[in-house]
Amino acid sequence: MQDQLTLxxxxxxxxxxxxxxxxxxxxxxxxxxxxxxxxxxxxxxRRQLSGSKDSGQSFWNLLRQTQRTILPNTAGCLSAGEAxxxxxxxxxxxxTNFIKLEVIGDEVNLQPDPFGLVExxxxxxxxxxxxxxxCTEDWVLCSRLMDAGCEVLMPxxxxxxxxQGPRNPRGLRDLRERAPKIPLIVDAGIGLPSQACxxxxxxxxxxxxxxxxxxxxxxxxxxxxxxxxxxxGRSAFLAGPMIVQETAVPSTPEIGRPFASGSSRLxxxxxxxxxx
Amino acid sequence: xxxxxxGRIHDLPEPPTLAALLxxxxxxxxxxxxxxxxxxxxxTYEDCRIDRGDRxxxxxxxxxx
Numbered sequence: 001m002q003d004q005l006t007l008x009x010x011x012x013x014x015x016x017x018x019x020x021x022x023x024x025x026x027x028x029x030x031x032x033x034x035x036x037x038x039x040x041x042x043x044x045x046r047r048q049l050s051g052s053k054d055s056g057q058s059f060w061n062l063l064r065q066t067q068r069t070i071l072p073n074t075a076g077c078l079s080a081g082e083a084x085x086x087x088x089x090x091x092x093x094x095x096t097n098f099i100k101l102e103v104i105g106d107e108v109n110l111q112p113d114p115f116g117l118v119e120x121x122x123x124x125x126x127x128x129x130x131x132x133x134x135c136t137e138d139w140v141l142c143s144r145l146m147d148a149g150c151e152v153l154m155p156x157x158x159x160x161x162x163x164q165g166p167r168n169p170r171g172l173r174d175l176r177e178r179a180p181k182i183p184l185i186v187d188a189g190i191g192l193p194s195q196a197c198x199x200x201x202x203x204x205x206x207x208x209x210x211x212x213x214x215x216x217x218x219x220x221x222x223x224x225x226x227x228x229x230x231x232x233g234r235s236a237f238l239a240g241p242m243i244v245q246e247t248a249v250p251s252t253p254e255i256g257r258p259f260a261s262g263s264s265r266l267x268x269x270x271x272x273x274x275x276x
Numbered sequence: 277x278x279x280x281x282x283g284r285i286h287d288l289p290e291p292p293t294l295a296a297l298l299x300x301x302x303x304x305x306x307x308x309x310x311x312x313x314x315x316x317x318x319x320t321y322e323d324c325r326i327d328r329g330d331r332x333x334x335x336x337x338x339x340x341x
Contacts, residue, residue, distance in 0.1 A: 019339075019340060019341030020339040020340060020341070021339040021340050021341045022339070022341070023339070029339070042340050042341055043337055043338070043339065043340045044337075044338050044339065044340025044341075045308065045335040045336065045337060045338060045340075046335060046336070046338045047282040047283070047333060047334065047335055047336075048282060048303055048304065048307060048334050048335065048336045049282075054304075056304070056306075056336030056337045056338055057304050057305070057336075059337055059338060059339060060306060060336075060337045063337065072340070073340045073341070075340050075341065085310060085313065085314065085315050088315040089308040089309075089310060089315050089335055090308075092308045092315075092317065092318060093306055093307070093308040093335065093336070093337060094337065160341070161341075188341075210341030211341065
């Protein structure tokens with residue numbers, strides 16, 4: 001059976017979600033999407049500029065051509081009220097109930113506002129939205145979001161756009177352990193494919209990234225690298241990593257080793273303890 | 277008599293409804309609208325009366341992360 005990511009009942013073969021911002025050109029974005037093969041594309045909404053020849057139409061056409069599931073965000077919202085209104089506009093504009101809920105509590109590190117986030121999530125779920133909240137790894141916040149009806153959580157690895165990788169690995173892994181059923185997608189702060197691979201090895205269900213691809217020297221190649229990393233990390237998780245040992249364990253059988261003296265401590269090992 | 281559309285001053289249309297304003301502005305599709313910070317559903321533009329000093333936001337799809 002194929003391993004799939006399921007979000008609010010919708011299944012995806014890819015576990016990578018890709019942002020569409022900060023590419024040097026639409027064609028570069030289009031090629032990066034092909035290379036990444038993402039489950040979803042994150043998008044946003046902004047005011048139309050008066051007199052502009054192209055008020056989002058070419059971007060809209062590009063999105064439709066990709067035939068990907070669209071995940072609108074509430075980027076830049078500083079209160080629950082703003083986020084709810086933005087989500088309502090996004091639902092009409094993009095014709096989807098999916099919403100990446102962002103309520104920013106600090107404009108320096110773009111950290112989520114936990115209070116506004118829970119308030120907005122509660123209301124949006126009641127309005128029929130399928131909410132994917134951008135949150136931290138804080139357990140109390142995450143449990144409140146689940147109580148609100150969120151069926152997916154998206155904890156950050158590090159502040160948006162930094163590319164620092166997981167700042168709090170222990171906290172992220174604790175969250176995974178305490179919430180083993182709900183899909184967890186690491187969103188924001190991933191800079192390298194190795195970091196994406198690592199969080200997938202920890203058992204996270206997916207990775208959402210933008211800047212790590214769009215600001216790479218070769219975004220298309222980096223998109224492909226992330227796609228492979230996410231797949232590799234997921235396979236490793238499913239394969240079940242070995243248990244880490246405190247001391248060295250020989251991998252080659254010790255029994256029958258030539259030139260061994262009878263006094264070697266390894267000579268006395270039972271055959272069942274041989275390592276292959 | 278005027279309204280603010282995306283931060284810029286526009287004449288209030290006749291009749292003073294959101295629908296009439298949008299006919300005058302002809303925003304490119306697709307778009308969504310808010311009046312004084314409140315989302316206005318498509319299909320209700322005729323019923324949405326606007327007054328002098330109202331703030332209208334017209335938004336369109338854009339790239340996002």
